[in-house]
Amino acid sequence: MPTHPQNRRPTIRDVAREAGVSHQTVSRVLNDYPKVAPETRARVLQVMEAMGYERNLAAQMLTTQRSRTIQIVTLDAEFHLDITQFTQPVKQAGYSAVVTDCTAESLAKTLDEAAARMVDGIMLYAPRSCMPDDKLIALSHGIPLVRRDYAIDSRLTWIGFDQQHATHLAVRHLIDLGHRRIAHITGSLEFINTRLRHDGYVKTMGEHDLESGPVYVGTYGAQRRDMKNGYDGMCELLKRDREFTALLVVNDRNAMGAMRALADHGLRVPDDVSIVGFDDNPIASYLVPPLTTVYFDFDFQAQLGFQYLFEQIRNPETYKHHQHVLIADLVVRQSTRAPA
Amino acid sequence: MPTHPQNRRPTIRDVAREAGVSHQTVSRVLNDYPKVAPETRARVLQVMEAMGYERNLAAQMLTTQRSRTIQIVTLDAEFHLDITQFTQPVKQAGYSAVVTDCTAESLAKTLDEAAARMVDGIMLYAPRSCMPDDKLIALSHGIPLVRRDYAIDSRLTWIGFDQQHATHLAVRHLIDLGHRRIAHITGSLEFINTRLRHDGYVKTMGEHDLESGPVYVGTYGAQRRDMKNGYDGMCELLKRDREFTALLVVNDRNAMGAMRALADHGLRVPDDVSIVGFDDNPIASYLVPPLTTVYFDFDFQAQLGFQYLFEQIRNPETYKHHQHVLIADLVVRQSTRAPA
DNA sequence: ATAAAATAAGTTACTGATAACACAGTATAA
DNA sequence: TTATACTGTGTTATCAGTAACTTATTTTAT
Numbered sequence: 001m002p003t004h005p006q007n008r009r010p011t012i013r014d015v016a017r018e019a020g021v022s023h024q025t026v027s028r029v030l031n032d033y034p035k036v037a038p039e040t041r042a043r044v045l046q047v048m049e050a051m052g053y054e055r056n057l058a059a060q061m062l063t064t065q066r067s068r069t070i071q072i073v074t075l076d077a078e079f080h081l082d083i084t085q086f087t088q089p090v091k092q093a094g095y096s097a098v099v100t101d102c103t104a105e106s107l108a109k110t111l112d113e114a115a116a117r118m119v120d121g122i123m124l125y126a127p128r129s130c131m132p133d134d135k136l137i138a139l140s141h142g143i144p145l146v147r148r149d150y151a152i153d154s155r156l157t158w159i160g161f162d163q164q165h166a167t168h169l170a171v172r173h174l175i176d177l178g179h180r181r182i183a184h185i186t187g188s189l190e191f192i193n194t195r196l197r198h199d200g201y202v203k204t205m206g207e208h209d210l211e212s213g214p215v216y217v218g219t220y221g222a223q224r225r226d227m228k229n230g231y232d233g234m235c236e237l238l239k240r241d242r243e244f245t246a247l248l249v250v251n252d253r254n255a256m257g258a259m260r261a262l263a264d265h266g267l268r269v270p271d272d273v274s275i276v277g278f279d280d281n282p283i284a285s286y287l288v289p290p291l292t293t294v295y296f297d298f299d300f301q302a303q304l305g306f307q308y309l310f311e312q313i314r315n316p317e318t319y320k321h322h323q324h325v326l327i328a329d330l331v332v333r334q335s336t337r338a339p340a
Numbered sequence: 341m342p343t344h345p346q347n348r349r350p351t352i353r354d355v356a357r358e359a360g361v362s363h364q365t366v367s368r369v370l371n372d373y374p375k376v377a378p379e380t381r382a383r384v385l386q387v388m389e390a391m392g393y394e395r396n397l398a399a400q401m402l403t404t405q406r407s408r409t410i411q412i413v414t415l416d417a418e419f420h421l422d423i424t425q426f427t428q429p430v431k432q433a434g435y436s437a438v439v440t441d442c443t444a445e446s447l448a449k450t451l452d453e454a455a456a457r458m459v460d461g462i463m464l465y466a467p468r469s470c471m472p473d474d475k476l477i478a479l480s481h482g483i484p485l486v487r488r489d490y491a492i493d494s495r496l497t498w499i500g501f502d503q504q505h506a507t508h509l510a511v512r513h514l515i516d517l518g519h520r521r522i523a524h525i526t527g528s529l530e531f532i533n534t535r536l537r538h539d540g541y542v543k544t545m546g547e548h549d550l551e552s553g554p555v556y557v558g559t560y561g562a563q564r565r566d567m568k569n570g571y572d573g574m575c576e577l578l579k580r581d582r583e584f585t586a587l588l589v590v591n592d593r594n595a596m597g598a599m600r601a602l603a604d605h606g607l608r609v610p611d612d613v614s615i616v617g618f619d620d621n622p623i624a625s626y627l628v629p630p631l632t633t634v635y636f637d638f639d640f641q642a643q644l645g646f647q648y649l650f651e652q653i654r655n656p657e658t659y660k661h662h663q664h665v666l667i668a669d670l671v672v673r674q675s676t677r678a679p680a
Numbered sequence: 681a682t683a684a685a686a687t688a689a690g691t692t693a694c695t696g697a698t699a700a701c702a703c704a705g706t707a708t709a710a
Numbered sequence: 711t712t713a714t715a716c717t718g719t720g721t722t723a724t725c726a727g728t729a730a731c732t733t734a735t736t737t738t739a740t
Contacts, residue, residue, distance in 0.1 A: 399726030
């Protein structure tokens with residue numbers, strides 16, 4: 001005869017009764033409280049095992065205000081990033097990882113839900129400057145939060161890549177090859193990295209006394225429109241100006257679209273136009289020709305971000321916010337060469 | 341002077357005191373219980389608004405055993421599917437949506453966590469036959485679960501595409517064009533759809549009295565290796581046999597890899613080899629040449645899946661499991677033509 | 681007019697964990 | 711020997727809701 005009602009999961013009291021101790025002692029065993037006699041601990045653990053005991057998360061949340069969970073929030077679902085990239089370090093640290101997506105409009109609600117869920121920390125993937133950092137801090141309900149990508153406010157931890165430098169590498173590569181007129185296709189400048197890449201392009205061109213342009217500023221938001229944006233941009237540029245010999249594209253997927261447009265217009269890469277992309281998306285090396293691009297170590301970025309997040313969770317009082325800037329690398333493939 | 345301790349969020353008792361009713365009445369208002377006087381309800385709502393009251397999820401979970409959340413579980417993180425595709429219908433239905441990923445090994449643990457989180461339902465994206473359906477049902481702790489992709493057991497709701505028919509469309513298209521020797525590149529046959537596509541290929545070839553092969557069976561598991569698998573497969577096939585005039589590839593990303601391999605070997609698509617892919621991945625129409633492929637309406641699949649899931653959540657007793665088979669469409673682009 | 685039924689509340693108990701405190705028993709030091 | 715600190719364990723309160731039951735007031739039916 002079972003010591004607890006059928007169809008109900010055992011509670012610490014059931015375990016306690018079975019093990020002949022108080023439920024508080026069971027709780028201490030659960031929480032690795034040191035002052036429990038080894039024999040008592042062993043007996044409790046054994047009873048827990050035998051009864052198939054599992055802690056009730058709701059009850060634990062109610063008292064501790066925590067849920068042993070990290071929430072990864074993505075704005076505009078940038079899922080070309082491998083999801084395992086960020087869930088894996090979380091699980092390794094003993095937390096459970098949940099991913100949610102939202103739009104700029106629903107970010108506030110999403111953060112409220114995270115608070116309701118009593119998550120221990122939030123990793124925010126927001127490539128857009130969706131709201132002032134002040135407001136973001138206010139909305140996070142005091143939950144430790146790390147932001148991937150640039151932010152400005154130093155009361156926020158963020159890890160960004162030096163986009164100016166990344167762009168510099170790309171543009172410099174083209175200039176070194178002998179290109180003088182370099183076009184640029186980009187998306188909506190609302191996106192932080194997009195804007196920084198664009199600014200880096202203009203700056204690097206200026207540093208070499210070259211006139212920037214022609215430039216196509218697209219309107220893409222959803223990642224699945226990337227290729228269309230690149231295609232449309234290329235078509236538009238070819239209508240406006242055929243003088244450029246090289247092209248800088250805001251990311252590899254846009255570059256793929258641009259390459260299709262060039263092929264449709266009977267132009268060859270790199271013979272007629274050299275192209276550089278960004279991100280080193282897996283597709284880059286399988287394009288024909290393989291795309292020269294800029295590589296960002298997103299894995300490392302994720303790891304570092306979680307390291308800061310865990311630091312902040314462990315010492316919420318003494319934690320000092322980090323702003324970490326990472327450096328990208330140029331990957332030269334066959335889509336770039338000296339102009340004819 | 342506030343009626344509840346500073347730094348603490350107001351509870352239903354705080355609201356009740358302020359509104360001059362019992363906390364139970366506040367609870368009734370929260371849960372849209374009908375027998376509350378309109379004036380009382382209005383007053384309570386107004387006080388809740390004024391105090392910035394928000395329901396404590398932990399406490400609610402503790403009593404109701406539910407969390408107003410749907411968990412989307414993905415096995416081997418198939419994230420070429422747009423995440424918004426499945427979170428959007430969930431949010432529309434008034435649930436909050438969380439996504440988690442796992443491997444075949446950690447699926448059991450992930451389902452345990454879902455139970456701990458007291459989610460109302462689970463949508464399982466498991467392209468692999470990771471475990472017997474029996475075991476899956478046991479592991480889901482009685483939580484309503486819908487499985488995307490084929491399953492066998494009819495005590496499980498699933499929505500799959502007719503892969504045999506899809507493959508039939510693709511192979512038939514090639515045969516109609518005049519191809520007789522059609523190669524096939526595929527991934528690990530552990531994946532349900534991969535196996536079904538492979539079997540469909542063999543079957544359709546047989547129906548037309550054609551010998552199937554050559555076939556390359558790869559080992560891909562992670563989606564990011566898709567292109568490499570296609571590339572390697574193509575190289576391997578070209579070493580073995582150059583007689584084929586057409587190629588069926590298990591998905592568009594593999595097809596992209598195969599196309600690169602063909603280009604590297606100086607072979608042209610579709611002049612030398614016609615190619616058909618699967619999925620109508622956004623990249624398909626931007627490949628050079630644009631890829632003929634098979635389109636699956638994943639959006640509809642997701643919507644239907646959630647419809648069944650909500651049905652099951654609403655009437656857990658009377659619910660009858662559905663097994664729904666959807667039909668795919670062939671999208672003819674420029675990667676296929678009659679053999680030379 | 682009176683009983684029965686429906687409405688609109690309030691009271692109390694309960695969910696399953698943790699925290700704070702009390703208390704007895706043992707070890708150490710003065 | 712007594713005072714003190716340190717152990718391990720039990721008791722009780724608390725978290726913020728919901729469920730079940732109770733009560734007082736209306737409304738309706740006979």
